[in-house]
Amino acid sequence: xxxxxxxxxxxxxxxxxxxxxxxxxxxxxxxxxxxxxxxxxxxxxxxxxxxxxxxxxxxxxxxxxxxxxxxxxxxxxxxxxxxxxxxxxxxxxxxxxxxxxxxxxxxxxxxxxxxxxxxxxxxxxxxxxxxxxxxxxxxxxxxxxxxxxxxxxxxxxxxxxxxxxxxxxxxxxxxxxxxxxxxxxxxxxxxxxxxxxxxxxxxxxxxxxxxxxxxxxxxxxxxxxxxxxxxxxxxxxxxxxxxxxxxxxxxxxxxxxxxxxxxxxxxxxxxxxxxxxxxxxxxxxxxxxxxxxxxxxxxxxxxxxxxxxxxxxxxxx
Amino acid sequence: xxxxxxxxxxxxxxxxxxxxxxxxxxxxxxxxxxxxxxxxxxxxxxxxxxxxxxxxxxxxxxxxxxxxxxxxxxxxxxxxxxxxxxxxxxxxxxxxxxxxxxxxxxxxxxxxxxxxxxxxxxxxxxxxxxxxxxxxxxxxxxxxxxxxxxxxxxxxxxxxxxxxxxxxxxxxxxxxxxxxxxxxxxxxxxxxxxxxxxxxxxxxxxxxxxxxxxxxxxxxxxxxxxxxxxxxxxxxxxxxxxxxxxxxxxxxxxxxxxxxxxxxxxxxxxxxxxxxxxxxxxxxxxxxxxxxxxxxxxxxxxxxxxxxxxxxxxxxxxxxxxxxxxxxxxxxxxxxxxxxxxxxxxxxxxxxxxxxxxxxxxxxxxxxxxxxxxxxxxxxxxxxxxxxxxxxxxxxxxxxxxxxxxxxxxxxxxxxxxxxxxxxxxxxxxxx
Numbered sequence: 001x002x003x004x005x006x007x008x009x010x011x012x013x014x015x016x017x018x019x020x021x022x023x024x025x026x027x028x029x030x031x032x033x034x035x036x037x038x039x040x041x042x043x044x045x046x047x048x049x050x051x052x053x054x055x056x057x058x059x060x061x062x063x064x065x066x067x068x069x070x071x072x073x074x075x076x077x078x079x080x081x082x083x084x085x086x087x088x089x090x091x092x093x094x095x096x097x098x099x100x101x102x103x104x105x106x107x108x109x110x111x112x113x114x115x116x117x118x119x120x121x122x123x124x125x126x127x128x129x130x131x132x133x134x135x136x137x138x139x140x141x142x143x144x145x146x147x148x149x150x151x152x153x154x155x156x157x158x159x160x161x162x163x164x165x166x167x168x169x170x171x172x173x174x175x176x177x178x179x180x181x182x183x184x185x186x187x188x189x190x191x192x193x194x195x196x197x198x199x200x201x202x203x204x205x206x207x208x209x210x211x212x213x214x215x216x217x218x219x220x221x222x223x224x225x226x227x228x229x230x231x232x233x234x235x236x237x238x239x240x241x242x243x244x245x246x247x248x249x250x251x252x253x254x255x256x257x258x259x260x261x262x263x264x265x266x267x268x269x270x271x272x273x274x275x276x277x278x279x280x281x282x283x284x285x286x287x288x289x290x291x292x293x294x295x296x297x298x299x300x301x302x303x304x305x306x307x308x309x310x311x312x313x314x315x316x317x
Numbered sequence: 318x319x320x321x322x323x324x325x326x327x328x329x330x331x332x333x334x335x336x337x338x339x340x341x342x343x344x345x346x347x348x349x350x351x352x353x354x355x356x357x358x359x360x361x362x363x364x365x366x367x368x369x370x371x372x373x374x375x376x377x378x379x380x381x382x383x384x385x386x387x388x389x390x391x392x393x394x395x396x397x398x399x400x401x402x403x404x405x406x407x408x409x410x411x412x413x414x415x416x417x418x419x420x421x422x423x424x425x426x427x428x429x430x431x432x433x434x435x436x437x438x439x440x441x442x443x444x445x446x447x448x449x450x451x452x453x454x455x456x457x458x459x460x461x462x463x464x465x466x467x468x469x470x471x472x473x474x475x476x477x478x479x480x481x482x483x484x485x486x487x488x489x490x491x492x493x494x495x496x497x498x499x500x501x502x503x504x505x506x507x508x509x510x511x512x513x514x515x516x517x518x519x520x521x522x523x524x525x526x527x528x529x530x531x532x533x534x535x536x537x538x539x540x541x542x543x544x545x546x547x548x549x550x551x552x553x554x555x556x557x558x559x560x561x562x563x564x565x566x567x568x569x570x571x572x573x574x575x576x577x578x579x580x581x582x583x584x585x586x587x588x589x590x591x592x593x594x595x596x597x598x599x600x601x602x603x604x605x606x607x608x609x610x611x612x613x614x615x616x617x618x619x620x621x622x623x624x625x626x627x628x629x630x631x632x633x634x635x636x637x638x639x640x641x642x643x644x645x646x647x648x649x650x651x652x653x654x655x656x657x658x659x660x661x662x663x664x665x666x667x668x669x670x671x672x673x674x675x676x677x678x679x680x681x682x683x684x685x686x687x688x689x690x691x692x693x694x695x696x697x698x699x700x701x702x703x704x705x706x707x708x709x710x711x712x713x714x715x716x717x718x719x720x721x722x723x724x725x726x727x728x729x730x731x732x733x734x735x736x737x738x739x740x741x742x743x744x745x746x747x748x749x
Binding site for chain 1 (some may be wrong): 400422426428570573574575576577582585719720722730737
């Protein structure tokens with residue numbers, strides 16, 4: 001432990017070799033790369049994440065329409081935000097979208113990923129077809145589904161026994177269902193890819209041992225595959241949570257936050273306040289709320305799952 | 318600890334530096350000197366009509382040292398983009414707008430050049446246009462916009478074949494006739510009126526006409542001036558009641574919230590005969606024409622919005638986009654070039670080009686070119702409507718400043734789908 005600590009600190013010291021810094025070459029050094037190595041990433045992160053974050057934090061205390069200079073208004077935006085019924089509703093909607101997204105996408109992408117990790121006949125071709133949505137932009141996907149779901153000339157118009165009058169986007173339930181479905185269509189391939197990669201890493205000896213012990217396919221899946229995929233599941237869920245909180249294009253194009261405010265999730269609400277009402281102060285306040293919530297959720301998931309301990313699923317192998 | 322302090326200081330220092338740079342960028346001089354040399358940028362609402370704008374710019378560039386560049390911005394997000402760049406060094410020199418509320422906040426922020434000096438030099442810049450149209454871009458007595466493109470009144474379009482098959486000989490002249498037609502079409506299993514409520518602004522057109530016919534143009538003007546009590550008036554409630562009656566009668570079917578105009582859904586309903594009517598701006602014609610020219614020429618019918626018995630508004634009043642305008646940014650580097658470009662907006666070439674693609678400019682010389690229009694009959698009908706209209710109300714979402722748009726559009730769509738009642742609508746409008 002002490003060695004690691006010393007190693008980690010070492011490059012930060014400005015002193016140079018005479019202060020006890022071992023020569024860098026030699027190859028025997030097991031030291032980790034130092035802070036300098038992280039500098040490019042840190043600068044980019046600072047410029048494109050931290051700086052805007054600070055600017056947004058400042059803006060959230062101002063009133064600004066994009067014209068002229070921002071006017072400092074203290075806590076006014078924040079007070080209004082807590083009394084805004086749309087804001088509260090949008091938070092619940094966002095959580096609902098995340099929950100439904102995880103529930104629908106995770107099982108499907110685990111099954112598909114594990115299947116795609118195998119070496120069956122036709123697997124490569126079917127997988128390639130299945131990954132097509134990954135190549136399309138969200139905007140294209142939304143426009144596509146918008147046209148496919150037209151109540152008079154799209155799929156609902158042909159299947160009236162299933163969709164009734166086809167007013168899918170006219171009811172809150174229908175609109176949410178459409179967004180969840182399109183999200184599933186769009187993002188499952190990505191998570192499938194994660195699980196495919198992870199499933200390929202599972203050592204075959206585990207399965208060989210299990211089948212000697214008489215475990216069938218189902219038992220193997222639940223006793224070996226799933227536990228081995230634990231870290232990938234956590235990664236995938238975190239990505240879904242953060243992605244879900246920032247889902248925006250599909251809502252903008254498919255439902256426009258409607259019917260009424262029925263699908264106005266927090267990210268869309270932020271866009272609407274900032275770029276349609278030109279109230280950048282309120283928009284910034286909502287953005288900060290999003291940052292706080294997504295950070296908190298990510299931390300919570302990492303903590304609860306033990307991901308922060310970085311325990312390998314391959315220990316003892 | 319010291320080491321960590323070094324890291325923290327570096328990050329903090331870097332952040333401060335970057336923040337400083339960003340801030341400098343934001344507040345950087347947006348004055349004339351920082352703009353490109355010999356270039357004028359025109360921010361333009363991007364759509365099929367851009368061919369004409371480009372042609373006029375090419376004509377201008379052929380003789381001018383200062384070249385004009387057309388920056389097309391996708392229509393739906395035009396206003397958002399414009400407001401985001403207006404007060405930055407990348408602001409356009411000339412920008413497309415709808416006059417009225419769409420430029421009010423720019424004028425208040427002192428970003429728009431009053432054109433009165435240009436007009437003094439060249440009175441044609443004002444006199445060549447119909448006065449009622451020119452007025453839309455006059456704010457506090459100063460002219461801020463020169464009309465371009467054309468006027469776009471909202472009319473009641475119909476599929477004449479559907480009406481004939483249902484035994485309806487004429488488009489409805491009165492509200493009662495409209496209700497009757499709705500019933501006839503509904504009984505035949507046809508959606509009486511196509512409505513792209515997914516876009517929300519087509520719904521708003523119904524409110525604009527009902528309020529104008531029932532209460533007269535004064536009500537909305539008062540509301541715009543800040544007297545929100547008018548929304549509670551008896552006439553306001555009457556108009557809302559009539560709209561509710563129309564929706565409840567099944568005039569728009571049941572799935573209008575899932576239909577859009579912009580993706581071609583509601584025009585297709587009308588063209589395919591699945592619907593009898595559609596209330597839409599005059600661009601319905603060019604939309605249908607680009608899909609099926611024969612349908613536009615032979616089957617597509619049009620009429621004025623029906624009159625309402627006992628209403629205070631004149632039956633010839635119009636609502637819609639009175640016109641589009643070009644305005645000039647105050648910080649432009651070449652005001653003279655901008656002026657010379659604006660002079661093209663009343664030229665014969667401009668009018669001819671616009672008329673040929675179905676637009677209807679509102680210049681005094683328009684009338685003599687109407688015979689060359691894509692459909693002369695339609696062009697003349699429209700031109701006379703505008704000329705004879707005692708009042709031409711700019712669409713509510715353009716008359717109010719852009720920040721009010723979300724509230725208005727949400728309220729009208731919620732009222733149509735039954736999520737809010739009369740009181741809810743009144744409350745929403747009073748919040749503006």
